[in-house]
Amino acid sequence: MKLSTTPQTRRGHRGGPARRIGRTLALVLPVVLVLSGTLAVTRVNWTGGPSSSALAASDISAAGVSTKTVSRAPQDVLRDQLMSELQDKNPGVVLGHLQQAVNGHPALARHCSAIARALGQAAVRIYGASRAQSYARPVCDTSFASGVLAAHS
Numbered sequence: 001m002k003l004s005t006t007p008q009t010r011r012g013h014r015g016g017p018a019r020r021i022g023r024t025l026a027l028v029l030p031v032v033l034v035l036s037g038t039l040a041v042t043r044v045n046w047t048g049g050p051s052s053s054a055l056a057a058s059d060i061s062a063a064g065v066s067t068k069t070v071s072r073a074p075q076d077v078l079r080d081q082l083m084s085e086l087q088d089k090n091p092g093v094v095l096g097h098l099q100q101a102v103n104g105h106p107a108l109a110r111h112c113s114a115i116a117r118a119l120g121q122a123a124v125r126i127y128g129a130s131r132a133q134s135y136a137r138p139v140c141d142t143s144f145a146s147g148v149l150a151a152h153s
Helices: 017-043 074-086 091-104 106-127 129-134 143-152
Strands: none
Touching (some): 091 106, 106 129, 129 143
16 A cells, blocks of 8 residues: 555545635625725716816816816806817817717707807808808707807898
């Protein structure tokens, strides 16, 4: 009979520390992942409004200290962004961006007509009535075209 120098394990023996650590991780890790995922989902701003935890550039003072300021409504930010974009790009491109913004944030849909009308009025000042009308798209129930008409009249 030959004797082995390696220890024999009995059936049902729990094994060494590596096996215990592996079993502990197998039980604890899924719980940690579920809890962290749940916490991450609760931190997401699902309303589409500005997040209270995000800091805008205007919220930081010259000394680098954060100061809380009144945040602007998302539709005002979008309108100003599109108005400044209208200076560099044609109204067709800007109206496409308006449509993308409304599709991405459905809460902006109720403000779409007012924004498109303002873009139409601004386009008349920049391009003239006939050229501005040529860029009309069916964005927000043709409000761009009504803005062009209002600015032309």
